[in-house]
Amino acid sequence: QPVLTQPPSVSAAPRQKVTISCSGSSSNIANNFVSWYQQLPGTAPKLLIYDNNKRPSGIPDRFSGSKSGTSATLGITGLQTGDEADYYCGTWDSSLSAYVFGTGTKVTVL
Amino acid sequence: QLQLQESGPRLVKPSETLSLTCSVSGGSISSTSYFWAWIRQPPGKGLEWIGSVYYRGNTYYNPSLKSRVTISADTSKNHFSLELYSVAAADTAVYYCAQEGYSQGRNFAFWGQGTLVTVSS
Numbered sequence: 001q002p003v004l005t006q007p008p009s010v011s012a013a014p015r016q017k018v019t020i021s022c023s024g025s026s027s028n029i030a031n032n033f034v035s036w037y038q039q040l041p042g043t044a045p046k047l048l049i050y051d052n053n054k055r056p057s058g059i060p061d062r063f064s065g066s067k068s069g070t071s072a073t074l075g076i077t078g079l080q081t082g083d084e085a086d087y088y089c090g091t092w093d094s095s096l097s098a099y100v101f102g103t104g105t106k107v108t109v110l
Numbered sequence: 111q112l113q114l115q116e117s118g119p120r121l122v123k124p125s126e127t128l129s130l131t132c133s134v135s136g137g138s139i140s141s142t143s144y145f146w147a148w149i150r151q152p153p154g155k156g157l158e159w160i161g162s163v164y165y166r167g168n169t170y171y172n173p174s175l176k177s178r179v180t181i182s183a184d185t186s187k188n189h190f191s192l193e194l195y196s197v198a199a200a201d202t203a204v205y206y207c208a209q210e211g212y213s214q215g216r217n218f219a220f221w222g223q224g225t226l227v228t229v230s231s
Contacts, residue, residue: 033215037157044206044224045157050217088157092216098172099147099159099216 003028004089004102011108016079020105022072022089028100032092034072036065037101039086048087049074081109112137114207114222122201122229128194132207132222139188140165145210146190147218148181150203153226158203162210163190197229 005023012018022034034052037045047056049065052072064075072089089102118130132146139146148160161171163181171179175194183190194201204226208218 035215035217037218044221045218046221047217047219050211050219051214054213056219090157090159090217096173097170098174099162101157101159104156 002103003093003096003100004091006087006089006102006105008103009106009108011110012079013110014079014081017075017077018079018107019076020074020087020089020107022074022102024070024072024091026070027095028070028091028093029067029072030070031094034065034067034089034091036063036072036074037088037090038083039088039104041085045088076107079107079109083107084109112209112220114209114220116205116207116222116225118225118227120225120227122197122227123231124198124229125196128192128197128201128205128227128229130192130205130207130225130227131189132191133187133189134209135188137209138185139183139190140185143211145212146181146183147208147210148192149206149208149218149221151206151224152200152203160192160194160205199229201227202229203227 036049039045052067053065093100113135145162147162163183178195180193204224206224207222209220
């Protein structure tokens with residue numbers, strides 16, 4: 001049973017917006033900070049968002065993060081073909097004493 | 111710019127030990143601000159955190175792997191290592207090393223390119 005659940009896939013046309021949800025529980029998302037990672041095909045993951053809503057240097061403001069209760073959301077606006085990738089949420093789980101990743105969401109640009 | 115590079119055997123036999131090293135350049139693993147982590151990804155599947163080490167040797171592991179894992183740091187060589195014992199086919203994965211930061215929450219800002227390790231006889 002996955003600890004953090006994401007939709008398997010989302011899609012939208014270029015220049016549109018997508019949101020990706022990450023559903024967890026009180027032992028992880030609700031009481032810990034969430035990060036988001038982008039994994040382009042055949043490459044290592046890249047940090048997109050940390051501490052729920054902060055962007056590392058070099059990450060465009062088209063990417064945003066938010067958290068409410070036991071869920072977190074990644075938003076991507078102005079969708080580009082280069083955004084086609086797998087996206088993972090991640091956070092600490094206090095019950096498991098482990099860092100856990102979400103199940104991953106594939107973003108397709110139509 | 112910090113760079114991480116995994117190295118080690120790409121093929122390991124069942125029941126043997128998987129050993130990988132992550133060489134760090136452009137920064138020191140002796141930094142007090144970071145842990146150093148191993149993360150893996152079976153082909154076509156999601157990410158799994160294996161464990162992390164602090165330069166002083168403090169470690170913490172994923173409980174699901176804890177009985178089979180050792181992660182260590184060598185500050186003189188500026189690298190850290192992973193040993194996974196008694197491997198099986200299910201341990202076949204791309205293994206990544208990463209720098210683990212902890213501003214308010216934990217995060218992995220820098221990653222190696224990853225190395226595919228296959229467990230097979």
